[in-house]
Amino acid sequence: MRPKHIVVIDDDHLILAMANDFLSAAGYQVSTVDSPIFSNHIIYGSNPPDLIIIDYMMPLMNGDHKIKTLKSKSRSRDIPILLMSSKSHAELQLLAAEAGADGIVTKPFTPGNLVQMVRNYL
Template sequence: MRGYVSKQIIIIDDDKLILKMAEDILSEAGYSVEVADSNIYSNHLIYGPRKPDLIVVDVMMPLMTGDSKVKALKRREKSSDIPVLLTSSLEEEKLKKLTDESGADGYVCKPFTQQSLLEAVRSHLN
């Protein structure tokens, strides 16, 4: 398809295995994927030349938790409209509460499957 640009997704997680797995799943589904293993590096991707269509961030990150990252993203004009999904191995009720409190748009429980990750992503991109 000429002129088609795939949706841009940024994944933020300090676990390199999770990053690789999520990147593979989403890339194979046709998405353009960038990964960051720190919240600091993720800012270069989020506020870079191409605005992401979706951000997936782990709750348990060093220096700044994922829910704090969501709050920061939602406060900034340049990123306030970007959908953000939280991921975590926390109990689902706790993750849902963090999602609501932080202003995140949704969540994916870890360990996630190909199907659960794609369903969550697609529901926030379409």
């Protein structure tokens, strides 16, 4: 059985590296992308993700817009998506609900927090 595939989208390369390290160490296959605009080749490629984690605030396109787009397409609407941000927990929950995200990840995150959130949605 192949490991679960997680896509992490964030414009901060340190966050991408940390998420990759933490999730890879937990046995997941991880793909990282620094822009939601350039993520379609991974999301709709030959190995679609089992879960997507996307940052809220990014240049060119915010995460909430990308989530709405993904949830509107039949090929991606059933993929669990977690909205990630350093905003307060309550504000992030509201933003996630408005965008149609399945859950949230607050920054900064620890390896245990991130892996547990992923496990909760897989």
